[in-house]
Amino acid sequence: METFAFGVLPYIIVMSCISAILWHWGILPFLVNMLSKACQKLFNIGGPVGLGAAANVFIGQVEAPLLIKPYLKTLTNKELLILMTAGMATVAGSVMVALISILEVSFADVNLIQHFITASVLSVPAAIMYANIMIPSNEITEFGENKTPKVYKSTMDAITRGTSDGANVAVSVGTILIAVLALVYIVLTYC
Numbered sequence: 001m002e003t004f005a006f007g008v009l010p011y012i013i014v015m016s017c018i019s020a021i022l023w024h025w026g027i028l029p030f031l032v033n034m035l036s037k038a039c040q041k042l043f044n045i046g047g048p049v050g051l052g053a054a055a056n057v058f059i060g061q062v063e064a065p066l067l068i069k070p071y072l073k074t075l076t077n078k079e080l081l082i083l084m085t086a087g088m089a090t091v092a093g094s095v096m097v098a099l100i101s102i103l104e105v106s107f108a109d110v111n112l113i114q115h116f117i118t119a120s121v122l123s124v125p126a127a128i129m130y131a132n133i134m135i136p137s138n139e140i141t142e143f144g145e146n147k148t149p150k151v152y153k154s155t156m157d158a159i160t161r162g163t164s165d166g167a168n169v170a171v172s173v174g175t176i177l178i179a180v181l182a183l184v185y186i187v188l189t190y191c
Contacts, residue, residue: 009174011097013166019059019093020162024152028058035124043128046140049079053086053128057120060095061087063165067151071141078135085131089123091116098173 022028035057036050045053048071055064065072065083075083091099100112152158 005174009098009170011101012095012170012173013163015093015097016166016169017159017162020152020158020165021155023059024155024158028055031058035121039124039128042125043132044138044140045082045128046079046142048141049075049082052083053124056086056090056092057117057124058093060092060169061090062169063092075141076137076139078131078137078139079141081135082128082131085127086124089127090120095169095173096120 019028033051033054035054036047039045039053040047040050048068052064052068055067059067061084064087072080096113096116100116103112152161
């Protein structure tokens with residue numbers, strides 16, 4: 001348990017901070033916009049949904065919809081389903097690092113990061129297709145005047161907010177782990 005607390009949870013915080021910095025510097029928006037444009041052309045979806053779905057690969061299902069927060073109230077039910085489905089289908093970068101650090105002991109010969117990224121990127125189109133099957137619609141919400149929203153004011157703002165967001169995720173993961181382990185212990189002990 002302490003290996004997880006001091007070995008895995010800090011990776012979540014650091015990865016969240018790094019992804020915030022990369023977003024502010026324009027590296028992640030470039031990657032997300034490339035994936036987003038491909039999704040828009042292939043699946044006939046709007047810019048905000050494409051951006052939110054593609055961002056799930058890198059920053060996670062909680063933070064990705066925040067990038068398109070101004071557009072959330074105008075999205076159709078199908079577009080909201082796409083965002084939720086893509087969030088559940090992908091593995092965020094911070095969680096990916098945590099999973100790799102846990103699994104690398106058992107799978108030392110395998111390049112886990114490559115497999116996780118490939119699976120996450122392939123899950124975005126699959127999630128979009130699934131949502132299109134569940135709620136077929138031709139309505140598309142497009143961006144207004146600016147394409148990629150500015151999230152952070154400076155590099156220091158990205159560092160502090162990224163670290164804070166990562167700490168919140170790490171605390172949530174840690175508390176869920178404690179609760180699940182306690183439930184397993186109760187079931188194994190008293191059943």
